[in-house]
Amino acid sequence: MENFEFISPTKIIFGRSTESLVGEEVKKYSNKILFHYGGGSIKRIGLYEKVVGSLKEAGVKFIELPGVKPNPRLSLVQEGIKLCRKNKIDFILAVGGGSVIDSAKAIGVGVPYEGNVWDFYTGKATPKETLPVGVVLTIPGAGSEASNSSVITNEEGWYKRSLNNDIIRPKFAIMNPEVTFSVSSYYTACGAADMMAHVMERYFTNTRNTDLTDRLCEATLKTIIKNVQIVLREPSNYDARAELMWASTIAHNGLLGTGRVGDWASHLIEHELSGLYDVTHGAGLAVIFPAWMKYVYKHRTDKFVQFATRVWNVELDFENPEKTALEGIEQLRDFFKKIGLPTTLKELNIPEEKFEELALKCTNGGTTTIGNFVKLSKEDVIEILRIAKE
């Protein structure tokens, strides 16, 4: 186990009707806030009205900034920063999924910073302070409700980049599984793939002796695998929705990565797909992750054998453990297919001519490597994209 520091101070308020508590929670921080959200979906499901009602009841004034898109854009973040400064706003409420929360986090660190907020995403600067952010979660998957990360897309060049810093962890996250009943099958499946990727990026590690976190990872994966299938059959099954929602937080609040070095190459490769082709993140991961696995599994067959036997109940082939490792990867790919996700770049309409460009982008023009489990060069990334081709 590696030395580590871990802090996850987000207050979780979980369960039926909990959105009615939002005004009371917000009021602990501010009387005048930015209410940040996406499109019409929170109005369609009646959540908008409930949140507005609760804020008004608590005497909290708000300025609205809707319009967050999946793969949230830097331009809207800049608009939010200006709006907060102009109106002397000191708290941001994000009502939505990972995109809205990530956008709110970006506005939060941008407001007190004199330079361009994009500096935090390129690594040019490190945020020292932030406006506090609160969350009412509507789509589980990204785990942003309690995570220390935010991912933003810069339309100039379509770069999708992330900021990771403990100061951007939200103050509270209100999570009512009922709110997620209307999430479509496709977005539910994408969310599950994103959660699973968050776990697996931590699971496949070079760190030895990781008993507890290995088992916590496996526990979380098995829960997601079981419950997403129930939800796809019964979209209004409260308990299955609840399991998925809580799993999404646990998958990405950092606990499962304590004491071990994660990989994150699959996430980085996927970010380039999302950046260039506006692919839904979870769908991109469903394509990239099994391909990455096939490319790297020989680096630590033992870990892939463990994944196959413990997560997928593959019977261990004692004579040929490599077969078992490969069977685990196939199980994962089959599972993604089963829940309605693409598993090839062809399905995403990404042609082979683009592989070079994608690989260049995520390796800084071929000058750096990505990943920790195996360090991948531009050429390695191209090979992985080829495996994912069809």
Added chain:
Amino acid sequence: MENFEFISPTKIIFGRSTESLVGEEVKKYSNKILFHYGGGSIKRIGLYEKVVGSLKEAGVKFIELPGVKPNPRLSLVQEGIKLCRKNKIDFILAVGGGSVIDSAKAIGVGVPYEGNVWDFYTGKATPKETLPVGVVLTIPGAGSEASNSSVITNEEGWYKRSLNNDIIRPKFAIMNPEVTFSVSSYYTACGAADMMAHVMERYFTNTRNTDLTDRLCEATLKTIIKNVQIVLREPSNYDARAELMWASTIAHNGLLGTGRVGDWASHLIEHELSGLYDVTHGAGLAVIFPAWMKYVYKHRTDKFVQFATRVWNVELDFENPEKTALEGIEQLRDFFKKIGLPTTLKELNIPEEKFEELALKCTNGGTTTIGNFVKLSKEDVIEILRIAKE
């Protein structure tokens, strides 16, 4: 799953040599602190000097209050409160195991409170504020380093009572597994039993649909079971000590109980043993827990079958699942024996004549019940003590 609120904001600083960071961490809160510890063990292992060195280097002044005993006493807490008030101290550093931390938490809530701090332990009052508490952990087990609870023994009547409140969660916990190399086999085993009890008190619940937390509980139990055996053979095995240490925090920071109602009857019965006979908490739990299980398992055989198959790898007897449930309980009892713990009241020299008194004490003179999984009357407690007899 039940609605829940969960917050666990303690900053964990985990790994080799991390005690050298204590001065720097403390300084974020205060320049003048109470340094609270037990007896000579932290001096014997050289930890005292390291902590003092780090505090001095950071320019932090401290007043020492040693003398915390296992099953920490109210009288020392009162002394600590007076000491803090007299010296205008606003931070408490606990260097030790659960007893020291629990004592520090009690002092923390006692200082700003005008009444008797024991009020918080009898439920007569609820703490509204506390001095911040930081921890350097030396014995894993109690989980107090990140928990919201403190257990104190009042020498007047030898009542052992607990306070549970989120405001008493420590600000930080420094956890270096190397510091635990010198913990004796017996105390290591007691710590493991305490951790396991913290998990099992949450595991056996009437709440239905608890997939994720069930699996997280099982993951934590399996980690403890595996690693305590390694540690008993190899006391200086860093990785196994690290697994136990991190598992102790996870077992009791509240995560594993999210969305489910815990039981806690075994803990309450054991507290009476510890209060009257000064039994080591983990040893008392090793005696009480299997007896409690035998008394209540028919209430939800399914949960005990799950425990047996998933935690102990007992093969499911499809024709007679009850046999499987009972086998799981035997496995637990055998395991406690194997790691050197008592499993009968006889071994603890607690005679049958005392059962009535013990049962009366933990049921408020027979007027209340304890537990949630099954609500236990005074008579039920006596029956459980009889099962635990020999």
